[in-house]
Amino acid sequence: MLSALSAPAMAGLPLLRERPVRAGERWVFSAGFNVGPALADTTRIDCEVPDLLRLTQAGARVAVLAHQGSHRDGTARSLEYVARHLGRALGRQVGYHPESTGDGAVERARALRDGEVVLFGNTRHHAGEEAGDPELARQFALLGDLVAVGGFSKAHRAHASNTGILHHRPGWAADSLLAETAALAPWAGRAPGTRSVAVLGGVKPEKTLIGLRRLAETYDVVVPGGVVLTTLLRVLGHEVGRSELGSSPGKCAEAASRVLAGSHAEIHLPERVVVRGPGGEARTVDLADGVPADHAIVDFELPARTQETLRQLREHGGRALLAGTPSRWTDGFGTAARPLLDAFAAPGVRALLLGGDTVAELPWGGPVSGGGGSALQYLADGTCAVFDALRSQHSPGRTATP
The missing domain is CATH 3.40.50.1260 (Phosphoglycerate kinase, N-terminal domain)
Incomplete structure (x- = not known):
């Protein structure tokens, strides 16, 4: 039924x-x-x-x-x-x-x-x-x-x-x-008394236009990755080099600015990111120093407060949602994704992965939804x-x- x-x-x-x-x-x-x-x-x-x-x-x-x-x-x-x-x-x-x-x-x-x-x-x-x-x-x-x-x-x-x-x-x-x-019902709306963590990544604009807008209102913590992360960093004035900004950078920047101006959720931004240069070489840099103009962000280190959130999630349970791969996983970059997936797989954590690409790319044996943008839209507006x-x-x- x-x-x-x-x-x-x-x-x-x-x-x-x-x-x-x-x-x-x-x-x-x-x-x-x-x-x-x-x-x-x-x-x-x-x-x-x-x-x-x-x-x-x-x-x-x-x-x-x-x-x-x-x-x-x-x-x-x-x-x-x-x-x-x-x-x-x-x-x-x-x-x-x-x-x-x-x-x-x-x-x-x-x-x-x-x-x-x-x-x-x-x-x-x-x-x-x-x-x-x-x-x-x-x-x-x-x-x-x-x-x-x-x-x-x-x-x-x-x-x-x-x-x-x-x-x-x-x-x-x-x-x-x-x-x-x-299947999406447990991840819809606020869940008072339940720790809620959402991870947003990938390259599609709906992760920012729909996901960031709504999940920042209904989840306790939002961990941005992919284009969502680079959009937020750029809005805050960080140099992001040649990092991907997606197909609707203007609209996404406006949405990100509104979320940063005030939201229910804590937005966890990294202090250090992994960047890749034109020759394919990768290194970790401090965001305070900026991303070199010819480099692109491909991964990031989870900040201390995100690591503490994941520790609490593992120990006390909660719900978690991951929509869009947070880093360039298929290129071998899993610094952010691995600890997130490990925490989401812990007993007592009700976690869901959204989107066909996300499900196909990441090693996950738990609940999934093939509808990335549709799932976000449904979670946001109920239709x-x-x-x-x-x-x-x-x-x-x-x-x-x-």
Whole structure:
């Protein structure tokens, strides 16, 4: 049983589990299979398997839409390897059609047989996907008559394939969305009497714009890493050299300034950071001396007060959240990450790692959520763009039109 079904945030949400499925119905399943070819972590695929089985076993004809990478930086790949994995997980052949729009895609969708599943081409091959282009959403809608919305990892995005398509076809929330929100409940809001520690890292702007803003209000301690750290340091006037500042440095700097001006949490900033030069050499420097202009921060030493916080966490328990790798772990830099993970793994600590990259990179055997930005958005506001779109579609006076 999914405990999130009784949560106020789920009120009014149309649920796929409550909608009878009939043989021959044409469904579009909007998923979030943002997993690389190595398939290092397949959680984002596997979580949709129960609902896909329910649809196919009832005789539905299922056209799956999914994304991987981004059109903006040219990292969007063919999803044929995803189709193979999905077929193994479902125990049946899953077809692959390389296009998700156009006459060929529409004809392939119309040719689906009862109980058949076909994965269509990467939605992020289209520039309009991430922009929520209405015309692209209309073309996606031609692949079916009904929409099942999964893909919690992109639930915070108003994209053509998950919110835009709902302007053209009626939609229902898949169980994967509900399972994710249920799993996030222990880390939502304040927890009086419980020690709370949040670590924010990675390079995506939502770690600052959403995570830092909200977790600084609901957690006792925030340990910034990655772009969150370099943004805070820069706002405070430190020289950060060529350190990564992400894709929205201006907006992130504004958000960081507001948090620094006053927040519930203690923001633990390091005194010493590990930097790497243009030749790949690494060394540790004092922040008071500044980061050399041709160097970038890749790791940091935990300050004494963070080490004391982790000691108390290990001894007395509490809750902990890690969203985004705090250092360049895959390049061998684990000075900050190792003691954080060790403390989070201690008995009595309820810890969660957020985000596909974070989960794939770090050695962690505890609870995880594949939805990094979506999880942060849900923890911050109790809802996401997809939930709002589904709820709005089924409100009085609002219907999806073919």
